[in-house]
Amino acid sequence: MAIMTLQEKVARLKSERNAVILAHNYQIEEVQDAADYIGDSFELSRIAAEAAVEVIVFCGVHFMAESAAILSPAKTVLLPEKAAGCPLADMVTPEALRAFKQKHPGAAVAAYINSSAAVKAESDICVTSANAVQVINSLDADRVIFVPDCNLAHFVSQKTQKEIIPWHGYCVTHHRVYPADIERARRAHPDAAVIVHPECRPEVVEAADAALGTGGMLRFVRETEAREIVVGTEMGMLYRLRKERPDLRFYLLSPGLVCPNMKYTTLEKVASSLEHMEHRVTVPAAVREGAARALRRMLEVPLH
Ligand code: 13P
Secondary structure (H helix, E strand, C coil): CCHHHHHHHHHHHHHHHEEEEEECCCCCCCHHHHHCECHHHHHHHHHHHHHCEEEEEEEEEEHEEEEEEHHHCCEECCEEEEEHHHHHCCCCCCCHHHHHHHHHHCCCCEEEECCCHHHHHHCCCCECCCCCCHHHHCCCCCEEEECHHHHHHHHHHHHCCEEECCCECCCCCCHHCCCHHHHHHHHHCCCCCECCCCCHHHHHHHCCCCCCCCHHHHHHHHHHCCEEEEEEEECCHHHHHHHHCCEEEEEEECCCCCHHHHCCHHHHHHHCCCCCCHCCCCCCCCHHHHHHHHHHHHHHCCCC
């Protein structure tokens, strides 16, 4: 079906179903264009918790839709592509986290939102890349287990007095960027600002001008005086940034910055998802309660 017709179909189904379409900043262009809200993990979880609708179509990956289902159990949460997962989230299981907690008695547990509901339920609080430092600093404990991303854990450890005990997971997409990519980009674009996601390796974060979550990147480009920006995160972000600042030039830091899971969702699948009301993401009540506590605690931490 032609793109225009599909967009009309999505709009019609959306109003019939009383639905909202949320899209992560990494989604493909046609999906971003069809969304009611485009944002980072933090913004989308807050919108999911507050949206006065019956149905949420989550264009992102499974843990994002699952977080929406945890926060809004009365709403129907749909993931247009069932296979859209997050390898990082799969790098820690609740069983392994329980065993790790026993090795570090007295430590608080912070779970990156890129984790399963069952892992969140084993944690005291959640964090995203937009708020990780503030959330960790808000905790009473001096020692904090941080799962599953070791690179974000390292980033936080550089900005807090607390002892961070990392889990050794990583985002396969961001982890494939090296300092040599930054050196190459700086030679090619000597006047450009280089911004990277804190899921990148510490050496990459060190070599960049700023490490920011996707929402932070958007704010950075709104305010920057640079005319060219090298972007070290998933390629979908470039579309978002170019729309915000069409007057600037953006370059992807490395051709490896593609998350296949974020590319599975198409406008066709969004339409089909609304038409057939699938794929529903639900969380068993026993897990949901603990996971909701960790997510809600995060949402209560003031950001400054
Ligand atoms: P943000 O929260 O910065 O949007 O990042 C989400 C993510 O999954 C990064 O890989």
